[in-house]
Amino acid sequence: MVDVRALVASVMQDRDALEEFADALIDRAPQIERDVARLKKSPGDREVTADLFRGIHNIKGDAALCKFELAVRIAHPIESLMSRFRAGDLPFSDLLAETILLAIDRLELATEALLHRKTIDHLHLTALLEELDKMAEGSTETIDDLARELIERVTGFSPVGGEAAQASRMSDTTEIRAEASADLQFFRTLAHQFEARSPLFRGRTMRILRLALETNRTAGNLVDPLQLEAAIYLHDVGMMFLPETLWLKVGRLTDDEKLALRNHPGYAAGWLQRMPGWQGAAEMVAQHHEMPDGGGYPNGLKMAEICAGAKILAIVDAFESVMLKHIHRGRNRSVLRAIAEVNACDNQFAPEWIAPFNAVIRRSIEA
Numbered sequence: 366m367v368d369v370r371a372l373v374a375s376v377m378q379d380r381d382a383l384e385e386f387a388d389a390l391i392d393r394a395p396q397i398e399r400d401v402a403r404l405k406k407s408p409g410d411r412e413v414t415a416d417l418f419r420g421i422h423n424i425k426g427d428a429a430l431c432k433f434e435l436a437v438r439i440a441h442p443i444e445s446l447m448s449r450f451r452a453g454d455l456p457f458s459d460l461l462a463e464t465i466l467l468a469i470d471r472l473e474l475a476t477e478a479l480l481h482r483k484t485i486d487h488l489h490l491t492a493l494l495e496e497l498d499k500m501a502e503g504s505t506e507t508i509d510d511l512a513r514e515l516i517e518r519v520t521g522f523s524p525v526g527g528e529a530a531q532a533s534r535m536s537d538t539t540e541i542r543a544e545a546s547a548d549l550q551f552f553r554t555l556a557h558q559f560e561a562r563s564p565l566f567r568g569r570t571m572r573i574l575r576l577a578l579e580t581n582r583t584a585g586n587l588v589d590p591l592q593l594e595a596a597i598y599l600h601d602v603g604m605m606f607l608p609e610t611l612w613l614k615v616g617r618l619t620d621d622e623k624l625a626l627r628n629h630p631g632y633a634a635g636w637l638q639r640m641p642g643w644q645g646a647a648e649m650v651a652q653h654h655e656m657p658d659g660g661g662y663p664n665g666l667k668m669a670e671i672c673a674g675a676k677i678l679a680i681v682d683a684f685e686s687v688m689l690k691h692i693h694r695g696r697n698r699s700v701l702r703a704i705a706e707v708n709a710c711d712n713q714f715a716p717e718w719i720a721p722f723n724a725v726i727r728r729s730i731e732a
Contacts, residue, residue: 367494372435373479382431387476389427390436394469396420401462408457418447421465424472438494439472442501446508455505460512460524463699464500467519468493470702474709488709492518520705521723522730548643549591552598559602565689573597576681576725583721588674592645595637596678600650603632627662630654649674653682658712668715676715680722683707683714700730 376383400417407413421444428436443465449455471493475485496515503511517523553570560566574597581588607629630651637647652675655661657668687703704726708719 367438367491369435369485369490369494372438373433373475373485376431376433376435377479379432383433383476383480386427386431386433386436387480390424390473390476393420393424393427394473397424397469398466401465404457405459405462414447414451418444418451421447435475435490436472439468439497442497443468445501455508458509458512460509460516463524463701464497464512464515466699467516467702467705468497470706471519474706489519516701520701521708522701522704522727524701524730548640549595549598552595555602556598559605562605569685569689570598573681573685576684576722577677579725580677580681580718580722583724584718588677589645592643592649593674593677595643595646596649596653596674597681599633599637599646600653600678600682601629601633603629603634606632627654631663645672645674648672649678651675653678655679656713657715660712671715673718676718677722680707680714680718683710684722700726 376386397417397420400413400420403413404410404417421440425437425440425444428434428440446455446461446465450457450461455461471488471490475488475490478485478488493515496511496518500508500511500515513524556570560569574594577593577597578590581590581593604626607625630653634647634651637643637650649672651663652666652671655664655666655671655675656679657671659665659667684703684707687706688700704723707714708723
């Protein structure tokens with residue numbers, strides 16, 4: 366079995382080297398994503414093939430210089446696969462593309478976690494390395510089957526159906542119940558006003574609403590659906606009380622900017638608290654950035670102190686954010702990569718709600 370701890374030991378002793386690698390990865394990962402997308406459209410393009418091979422090779426070289434053996438071990442089998450593709454031994458299938466992107470995702474998550482001295486045990490890196498090695502040595506006929514095995518071991522989900530179909534299903538809107546109150550209609554109007562501030566947000570509210578209500582239903586409707594619906598509409602409306610330059614910013618936020626953003630749940634929650642009948646929704650909005658380990662905000666609540674609706678909202682909101690967080694790179698996350706990233710954040714979400722959420726996503730993928 367691969368010893369992941371040994372693979373990160375050297376770089377953990379040299380924080381400057383780790384930061385240097387992280388800075389290089391920030392530049393290289395988006396280009397790799399773009400090259401993969403281009404190669405899926407034009408697999409015979411030799412120039413794009415060379416660009417993608419070079420990008421992976423450069424990550425491997427950066428990692429070797431920084432003594433980051435884990436990154437070398439991730440990049441090397443991908444480089445071997447690209448060499449075989451370049452030589453005509455392998456087709457550039459959707460599954461091969463998804464494997465490359467998933468591996469780069471895991472490398473980004475691991476690098477970020479190590480920078481902040483957090484655990485990487487939950488990233489399934491041993492499985493990733495073992496399956497990448499199998500793929501690098503696998504026959505042409507078995508590559509797609511090996512890719513499926515890798516994706517399922519790392520993410521917990523089998524890659525059934527096409528990415529476009531999955532994205533389409535996840536974008537389906539949920540019909541608002543005919544008996545919805547005037548309050549809910551007003552809340553929905555405010556949510557749409559928030560969405561209108563950026564084309565990136567278009568359809569966001571209804572995607573989150575569908576996921577939240579289905580997750581709640583799967584668990585037996587433990588949360589009042591009307592209160593949950595109101596919380597979905599208003600949970601981010603407080604952003605509109607902050608400068609747009611802050612909450613529409615692309616790239617890393619400064620510590621001061623992060624502190625300012627922490628005020629947004631309080632605005633909408635305070636509003637709901639003053640409206641008769643919406644106390645449950647107010648609590649969900651106020652707590653949707655709290656975390657079971659106490660590392661969230663604004664009050665550092667822990668597991669038992671966080672209401673169930675806020676736990677659902679935290680998961681579906683994070684899933685949507687992961688799908689869009691690299692939109693400035695020119696592409697969305699696939700559903701599989703997004704759900705894998707959410708599941709990897711084991712200290713951020715309530716485990717009792719991850720299982721029903723996963724069930725909703727699995728039904729969507731397998732439908």
